[in-house]
Amino acid sequence: MAEADLQIRGTASAAPAAQGDVLLVADKLTRRFGGLAANQDVCLSLERGMLHALLGPNGAGKSTCINMLSGDLPPSEGRILLRGQDVTRLSAAQRSKIGIGRSYQRTNIFPGFTVLENCRLAAQSRNPRPWKIFTDALGLTDTLERARAAIVEAGLAGREQRIAGTMSHGEQRQLEIAMVLATDAEVLLLDEPLAGMGSEESAQMVELLKRLKQNRAILLVEHDMDAVFAVADTITVMVNGVVLESGPPEQIRNSADVQTAYLGDGHV
Numbered sequence: 110m111a112e113a114d115l116q117i118r119g120t121a122s123a124a125p126a127a128q129g130d131v132l133l134v135a136d137k138l139t140r141r142f143g144g145l146a147a148n149q150d151v152c153l154s155l156e157r158g159m160l161h162a163l164l165g166p167n168g169a170g171k172s173t174c175i176n177m178l179s180g181d182l183p184p185s186e187g188r189i190l191l192r193g194q195d196v197t198r199l200s201a202a203q204r205s206k207i208g209i210g211r212s213y214q215r216t217n218i219f220p221g222f223t224v225l226e227n228c229r230l231a232a233q234s235r236n237p238r239p240w241k242i243f244t245d246a247l248g249l250t251d252t253l254e255r256a257r258a259a260i261v262e263a264g265l266a267g268r269e270q271r272i273a274g275t276m277s278h279g280e281q282r283q284l285e286i287a288m289v290l291a292t293d294a295e296v297l298l299l300d301e302p303l304a305g306m307g308s309e310e311s312a313q314m315v316e317l318l319k320r321l322k323q324n325r326a327i328l329l330v331e332h333d334m335d336a337v338f339a340v341a342d343t344i345t346v347m348v349n350g351v352v353l354e355s356g357p358p359e360q361i362r363n364s365a366d367v368q369t370a371y372l373g374d375g376h377v
C-alpha cells in the first residue's frame with residue numbers, strides 16, 4: 110500500500126493533510142487479549158518535526174498501542190511501517206537499531222551507574238559487538254560521543270558523573286530520554302515522561318520535548334493535558350481501543366465527542 114494512502118487513513122474520521130517527512134505509520138493495528146480488543150484498527154502517522162500525542166482515559170489502549178509500535182507486543186492484525194518499510198515482525202531490539210526508541214512509564218535506568226555510563230550502555234546497544242559492552246565501551250569513541258551528545262541534548266550537561274539513582278525524579282526522566290537519544294533514535298515513543306513531576310520539572314520537560322521534536326518524530330502518551338496542548342501538533346484520542354478523533358489541538362479541544370466520551374465534564 111502506498112505511504113500516502115496510509116497517511117490518508119491515519120484517523121478515525123477526517124484525515125489530517127499528509128505533509129512532511131512521515132517516519133512511522135501504524136496501519137490498522139489491532140491487538141486482542143482473549144475476547145477484548147485493546148486496540149481495533151488503530152491508524153496514525155508520525156512525521157519528522159511533529160509531536161503526536163495519544164490521549165485517552167485509563168484502559169483506552171494507549172500503552173497497548175505504544176507497545177506494538179516499539180515491538181514489545183506483537184499486533185494481532187495490522188502493519189507498522191518505518192520510512193515505508195514493513196517492520197511489524199521486528200523485535201524491540203531490532204527496531205531500536207533502526208531508529209525507533211522508546212521510554213517507559215516507569216523510570217528504566219541503572220540507578221548505581223553514572224549518567225554517562227547509562228547513556229554509554231544505551232549507545233553501545235546499537236553497536237555490532239554488544240558482547241563487548243563492558244570491556245570495550247570506553248574505547249569506542251563514537252559510542253562515547255553519542256552518549257555525551259545525548260546527555261547535552263537531554264539537558265543534563267555537567268551531570269555526566271552523577272550517580273543516576275541520586276538524581277531527582279525529573280532528572281531521571283531526562284536521563285531516560287538521553288538514553289533513548291543515545292541510540293540515535295529518529296522516532297521517539299514516550300510513555301508518560303511527565304508522570305510524577307512537579308510543575309517546574311514538567312515545564313522543563315515540555316521545553317525539552319519542543320527541542321527534541323525539531324528533527325525527530327515523537328509519539329507522546331501523557332495524562333498532563335496542559336503539557337499535551339503546549340507541545341502537540343496532532344492529538345489522537347482513543348476510547349475503548351478505537352480512535353475516537355484525531356487532529357490538531359484546537360479541533361480536539363473543541364470536539365464535543367471528545368469532551369463527552371473522554372472527559373465527560375466538558376473540559377479539555
Ligand SMILES: Nc1ncnc2c1ncn2[C@@H]1O[C@H](COP(=O)(O)OP(=O)(O)OP(=O)(O)O)[C@@H](O)[C@H]1O
Pocket residue numbers: 142145147165166167168169170171172173174
Ligand atoms: N497483557 C494484557 N492482558 C490482558 N488485558 C490487557 C493486557 N494489557 C492490557 N490489557 C487490557 O487492554 C485494555 C487497554 O489497556 P492499556 O494498558 O493499553 O490502556 P491505557 O490507555 O494505556 O491505560 P492507562 O492510561 O491506565 O495506562 C485494558 O482493558 C487492559 O485491561
